[in-house]
Amino acid sequence: MAKHDTPLLDELEKGPWPSFVTDIKRQAEKKPDCWDILGQLELSYKDRITHWKHGGIVGVFGYGGGIVGRYSDVPKQFPGVEHFHTVRVNQPASKYYSTENLRALMDLWEKHGSGMTNMHGSTGDIILLGCRTEALEPFFWDLTHEMGQDLGGSGSNLRTPANCLGQSRCEWSCYDTEEACHHLTMHYQDEIHRPAFPYKFKFKFSGCPNDCVAAAARSDFAVIGNWRDDIQIDQAAVKEYVAGNYPANGGSYSGKDWGPFSIKKEVLDLCPTECMWMEGDELKIDNAECTRCMHCINVMPRALRPGKVKGASISIGAKAPILDGAQFATLIIPFIEVSAENEFEGIIDVIEEVWDWWMTVGKNRERVGETMQRVGLPTFIKVMGLDPIPQHIKEPRSNPYVFWEEEEVEGGFERDVEEFRARHAA
């Protein structure tokens, strides 16, 4: 039986898309506190404003992250959500689950929490939504002891790393994203659970330049799969595409009649570097000119594949607009081998180089991309011990204000003005 009238929310039970309102009502039959979620949300719909208070100080002992405190500002009306803390549980890489594992986790959340979740939060964690302060330690005990699972990151920690599903089910992935993600998650447990940095720091792992996990847009440290040799071509399959026997873009366009497939219009002409052409019925690629944008591979997945010398590009410093404006990650390492055999040594070296610098130079609440902006890319390149290369920039600077260093200029900066005046009258 519904505890509160929710005429506004009931409107969201209509329509073809799955309704979270219907779902919460279903859960409320078993976990009556959920009626108060609906009650308070209905009040927000009426008042057009949130009724959650600023988070309090909650967590499990010894961890500086993984729990976000939340309290209702109308607890007398809705006692079931007086405390409504969020628990972030570190998701398994790629977000595959066995039903056995998922059911056990749900049982645990039925025991300790509200019964509502997000699968998943923006960063990638399993979000368990809503529990009381006194439930946190018992939940954490059961999570670690019964499930062998752990919390993710929040606050000024390394946030829970995330990856696209990579080689597990994608033919384009240039390295093993899920192994990289899992390995680094385990390697940096301390940084995930306890604050270490001026502000949050995110890793994300995408298998190819399509970047399905949006690493370049939202992670401080983006590892994006790439290759350095030639695109693999199956000329027989090219002919099938030209003949219209294979669907373009893996069938992505089957809902509308776009006319017969034209390799010229749909592949050659859309190549940003114009490095492809047909010789008779053979597709040719000038791979030295290719920037590996993925378009041709996306359109003809049966004919084209990334090369065989695979690895990743590392780009650093993406963030959402707060506060200085949005930033994409800047390409810092164009190509690096990524190998589980050496335990991702190459990537770890780069990460720790960034951290050692940013932990000292970064201001409080400054993302690494903002620190890079503040000190400038030239300084960052030097700090990283890298040689500057044209791949670091879109175009050379258009102003001439170079910060020359004294040792770069013959004779240094110290000069004698008297001697100058002896030859140049004032």
Next chain:
Amino acid sequence: MAMSDEDLEKAIIEKAIKAPKPQLYIKDFYKCDPDSKARRIKNIANGLVNKGELMFWSSGSTTMYARPDRIKNEEGAEGIN
């Protein structure tokens, strides 16, 4: 030369007691021993949380450190950590 663990712990606690504001960023502790690497100071400060000498204080997006007895709680908030 970098301080011993014990001296560094003492310096961090003293800083947390005497600082004008109760919440401190990890960077505020770096000054306790300029000869130590940032990551060592972070490890020592986090160790002090385990010993109950410091606590984590989180705004949700930012985590800071404080002496437990210097923290004012939001109404209803029962900070334990």
Next chain:
Amino acid sequence: MGYDPANPMADRITDIGPPHYSKFHPPVIANNKGKWLWHEITQPGVLVHKAESGDECWTVRVGAARLISIELIREMCDIADAHCDGYLRFTTRNNVEFMVDDKAKVQPLLDDLASRGNKFPVGGTGAGVTNIVHTQGWVHCHTPATDASGVVKAVMDELFDYFVTMKLPAQVRVALACCLNMCGAVHASDIAILGVHRKPPMIDHSRITGVCELPLAISACPLGAVKPAKAEINGKEIKTVKVNVERCMFCGNCYTMCPAMPLADPEGDGIAILVGGKVSNSRSHPKFSKLVIPFLPNTPPRWPETVAAVKNILETYAADARKYERVGEWCERIGWEKFFEKTGIPFTIKSVDDYRLAYDTWRTTTQFKYTSHIK
């Protein structure tokens, strides 16, 4: 034996991390990892991946709300137990994927999903609208300028046809963040729905001493609009802050650091629409989303203005863009003046950047198109 409050540190386990992903791979995934040849979307929401071994992995993708109950997750587990050997996965965009190793198992799975009402819509693939990624909104957050789950439900109801079909010029990624913090990072989406505040923070002088560290609140402001001040409370002078309203950009960063500076407001808050972002490197470089509608009111429960605005942009794009062109690529080809003309969205000065790095967006060529904007 469980948690013992009298002895909280006994046998404590920490820092064990997540379970190894390989425990959760369905057999067809475990057997063919790294050996996939190609994939094809055989119908909306159904993908087949072909492996070197000849094995096939058939995936059925279904949309879900991001806010879901353990009851619904258990129902998903029932489906996975009945059809998928007890495995399933979630995508980055809150879709659920059920995988089977034989084409013959696809139809029974689809039939089962269809038999469960509207809980499991199959789609979200190829040149369509896939699930909206979003934040918490009024369901769970203290800083939102709008709800998230409700707006997303209303928009997806209207765009549903584009979720279950593949008839757009390219995939369209819609995202929602309920405040400028953008914990949902919507800044590189084809269409972004963003909660915005428009009133500066109030200052609760009676509580500020109790709940805020003033230096944190002052330094939180990116434009230096928060200054130290004094106020009188019960005849006693206290230290507090004041806000230079002219410099306030309504970001809410001060409230993040100081609960005594609330800025949410029923009339002040609403939604801005940004378009033309993309993350993929395909063809053109990644792009940020650009602000085209500065404000729409919060009109629960179904936000008709926002729904109509998103649909208008989507359908104008669908009718005008070339095959493979993402929303941002279409905008750049036709020119932004044409975008405003074709969509009928009024161009306002709010779309002209006056924040940092603004000059990058100002036009410095005489190349333009004559649209109705030129009188």
